[in-house]
Amino acid sequence: MAHDHAAHQAPKRDYAKVWQENQEKAPRLAVAASFDPAGRLWRVQTVGKHLQLSHSDDGGAHFSAPLTVNREPELISSDGEARPQIAIVGKRIYLSWTQALPQPFAGHIRFAVSLDGGLSFSDPITVNDDTRPITHRFNAMLADQQGLTLSWVDKRDGTDRAEYRGAAIYTARSTDGGRSFEANRKLADHSCECCRIGMASDRDGTPVVFWRHIFGRNVRDFALARLGEPLHRVSEDDWKIDACPHHGGAIAIDAEGARHIVWFTGAEKSPGPHYRRIDGKQMNDSMPFGNLDAQAGHPAVAVSGNEVTLVWREFDGNANRIMRMHSTNRGTDWSTPGILASTRGAADYPQLIRGQDGLWLIWNTAEDGFKALRVGT
Amino acid sequence: MKFVLLLLAVLSDATHAETRFFTPSSLQTILADRTGKPFILSLWSNACAHCPAELKNLGELARKHPGVDIVLVATDTPDEAQLLEKLARSYGLGKTEQWVFADPQPEKLRFEIDRRWYGELPRTYFFNARHRREGHSGVIPLERLESWVGEHVK
Numbered sequence: 001m002a003h004d005h006a007a008h009q010a011p012k013r014d015y016a017k018v019w020q021e022n023q024e025k026a027p028r029l030a031v032a033a034s035f036d037p038a039g040r041l042w043r044v045q046t047v048g049k050h051l052q053l054s055h056s057d058d059g060g061a062h063f064s065a066p067l068t069v070n071r072e073p074e075l076i077s078s079d080g081e082a083r084p085q086i087a088i089v090g091k092r093i094y095l096s097w098t099q100a101l102p103q104p105f106a107g108h109i110r111f112a113v114s115l116d117g118g119l120s121f122s123d124p125i126t127v128n129d130d131t132r133p134i135t136h137r138f139n140a141m142l143a144d145q146q147g148l149t150l151s152w153v154d155k156r157d158g159t160d161r162a163e164y165r166g167a168a169i170y171t172a173r174s175t176d177g178g179r180s181f182e183a184n185r186k187l188a189d190h191s192c193e194c195c196r197i198g199m200a201s202d203r204d205g206t207p208v209v210f211w212r213h214i215f216g217r218n219v220r221d222f223a224l225a226r227l228g229e230p231l232h233r234v235s236e237d238d239w240k241i242d243a244c245p246h247h248g249g250a251i252a253i254d255a256e257g258a259r260h261i262v263w264f265t266g267a268e269k270s271p272g273p274h275y276r277r278i279d280g281k282q283m284n285d286s287m288p289f290g291n292l293d294a295q296a297g298h299p300a301v302a303v304s305g306n307e308v309t310l311v312w313r314e315f316d317g318n319a320n321r322i323m324r325m326h327s328t329n330r331g332t333d334w335s336t337p338g339i340l341a342s343t344r345g346a347a348d349y350p351q352l353i354r355g356q357d358g359l360w361l362i363w364n365t366a367e368d369g370f371k372a373l374r375v376g377t
Numbered sequence: 378m379k380f381v382l383l384l385l386a387v388l389s390d391a392t393h394a395e396t397r398f399f400t401p402s403s404l405q406t407i408l409a410d411r412t413g414k415p416f417i418l419s420l421w422s423n424a425c426a427h428c429p430a431e432l433k434n435l436g437e438l439a440r441k442h443p444g445v446d447i448v449l450v451a452t453d454t455p456d457e458a459q460l461l462e463k464l465a466r467s468y469g470l471g472k473t474e475q476w477v478f479a480d481p482q483p484e485k486l487r488f489e490i491d492r493r494w495y496g497e498l499p500r501t502y503f504f505n506a507r508h509r510r511e512g513h514s515g516v517i518p519l520e521r522l523e524s525w526v527g528e529h530v531k
Contacts, residue, residue, distance in 0.1 A: 104423075105426050243427050243498060243515035243516065245497045246496060247496065247497070271495070294492070297496075
């Protein structure tokens with residue numbers, strides 16, 4: 001039967017070599033950054049088989065000499081929607097990444113912590129407690145004073161089970177500052193296999209996870225769930241495909257507990273990036289945005305009080321540019337889209353991070369370097 | 378020694394088609410080479426979990442319908458060409474015309490091919506004899522491929 005779900009078929013052996021080579025030399029444009037409580041900007045990036053951390057005291061114009069995080073070299077996924085993650089709580093700097101394995105689509109979720117403000121790091125550990133060489137990828141991380149939560153896409157339940165749809169979302173939590181992790185827990189079965197995961201803290205501090213799910217046989221729409229609770233379907237695009245979109249979403253939660261989500265769909269009825277606010281059980285209409293003829297995609301969202309900011313990437317045939325839309329009434333009305341930055345070469349996807357003095361766009365480019373721009377309050 | 382190398386080169390030439398580099402004008406080249414003829418353009422990647430199933434179906438199609446014209450375009454990089462050929466060959470697509478993306482900005486090539494293709498893979502275009510095309514994302518079932526062949530390939 002031709003409807004066989006691709007991911008269930010063992011790929012030919014040669015996939016392994018191609019995969020590994022690809023991981024070794026893929027462009028390392030995908031970076032992560034975070035401000036510490038003193039306003040210093042920290043950036044983590046992959047150079048060869050090492051994760052390197054550096055910091056800037058002038059808002060990203062100049063960076064310190066890098067510190068190598070993993071002494072033992074390993075392949076690190078840093079391409080497209082796969083990227084290292086950084087979170088800072090007080091003096092603690094948490095890093096997580098996906099170690100790419102030689103086997104196709106396989107990886108391990110890795111973690112290291114600095115307890116001394118980035119002077120030194122613990123030896124990296126593997127967080128997934130299923131250690132077979134299968135998919136454990138697309139690490140996401142959320143940290144606060146109460147603890148640290150990692151989530152990722154995990155194929156342990158679907159390996160050697162042809163009838164299993166997609167992968168699963170697994171999580172692990174540390175409440176001792178990253179010294180140890182509780183046992184892995186499955187948040188949901190049947191996630192899509194190859195999209196980033198979004199995470200945000202709910203009003204009570206509970207992590208909320210947002211991902212592309214497989215509903216029914218092959219509808220790849222979005223779901224969210226509070227840690228330890230059942231999932232809710234939050235997009236009804238009805239995108240039915242046996243394909244890898246390589247295109248996930250992001251979530252921000254405001255002081256009233258409303259979820260602000262952005263995601264991408266290729267569904268024919270309304271393709272492109274979408275935004276929606278969810279107030280409790282009420283899902284407001286979803287709003288498409290971005291120029292479809294310019295590959296609008298890979299959006300990020302941030303919220304502060306009543307202000308909501310969306311950024312995404314477009315390519316007009318010549319330049320990659322980061323677009324922004326802004327709302328001052330919790331996502332009800334929006335500004336017209338404006339260009340924040342552009343480059344003529346290859347470029348990472350945009351990220352929004354919060355600093356002491358407001359919201360910042362983080363964007364890495366091949367020709368114009370790393371950009372950090374303050375974009376709002 | 379020289380002879381052995383030469384022999385190896387000849388043998389390897391005989392066993393696989395040479396992958397061509399896909400640049401912003403390549404789609405026009407592909408179309409010009411096929412004026413008045415229907416074909417299937419299949420975009421795939423070694424990093425796509427659903428692509429093995431697509432290659433399997435296309436290989437099966439090529440086996441059952443030797444007259445069908447398939448063009449494979451991998452969205453990977455030129456230095457992977459040989460390995461990509463090996464992969465295609467392992468699915469019975471060794472004689473199929475093959476291309477690989479050759480631009481540091483894949484978005485540029487996507488833009489040339491189809492502005493409304495968002496990068497999801499596999500991605501397939503059915504071109505009829507007049508080169509009107511129909512795009513599909515995701516693995517195309519073999520029955521669907523065969524019904525297209527029945528309709529368009531004489």
